[in-house]
Amino acid sequence: MTIESEQKLSRLRKIMRDCSSVLVAYSGGVDSALVMAVAHQELRENALACIGVSPSYPAREMRDAVALAGQLGVPYRLVNTQEQSDPNYAANAGDRCYFCKSDLFDRLRAIAAAEGWDAIADGSHVDDLSDHVHGLRAGRERGVRSPLAEAGLTKRDVRDLTRHLGLPVWDKPAMACLASRVPVGTPVMPALLKQIEAAEDVLAGLGLRQFRVRHHGNLARIELPLEDLARAVEYRERIAAGLRAVGYQHVTLDLNGFRQQEAHNLGAYVQLGNA
Secondary structure, three states: OOHHHHHHHHHHHHHHHHHOOEEEEOOOOHHHHHHHHHHHHHHHHHEEEEEEEOOOOOHHHHHHHHHHHHHHOOOEEEEEOOHHHOHHHHOOOOOHHHHHHHHHHHHHHHHHHHHOOOEEEOOOOHHHHHOOHHHHHHHHHOOOEOHHHHOOOOHHHHHHHHHHOOOOOOOOOOOOOHHHHOOOOOOOOHHHHHHHHHHHHHHHHOOOOOOEEEEEOOEEEEEOOHHHHHHHHHOHHHHHHHHHHOOOOEEEEEOOOOOOOOOOOOOOEEEEEEO
């Protein structure tokens, strides 16, 4: 580990100690896992990992998050959120993340007030400050701290430190909520999210790690890293059959490859199958 990384980790540890007690908004991804692990190391029972459970959060991700918390001996709590009941969230007008994070953070604030927790922390880092503006605004309005950003950590720093600390998720692909697969302007409904989750479970079941199933009505557009495109073509019959079984009539593979940001134009694609 470099001297700069050691300094950033030291700053992160001090930030967590200064919190006295903290609720960590934890999803099982590499960013929030680092916050959770360091909070637990510094505060022990005064750190609690809170996992927001909703239709936009895949069940396989929740299982992995719970397993990691258990492996590290970190206390955790499942917190059921209800953002899907908010018409502003369901409308999916482009600021959906604000209403989703607002619901989660309001629930964590209520827990903190009722039980005497000193702070609430999320997993936002420096690189998120220009990308996740709606969710960050919801956090700022509610006094949520971002220890990684406060310590000056970038995404690369997060992966390096997570690996240094021996966390098995250090190389886990980024995971956005299922609602990010739905084009802006298309209402986000629980049944639609369930369909997308089932479609992505098909890909996960084939051993693929990084993917998005973008929803376009009766057409599913699959994004994969370029190095996985040939593998997807090899599995085309199984993929097409699996996605047809969950309700898609047309299954396509995006030749532009995986894009972490929301991208909903159809672009260039090859069709893997149809009804």
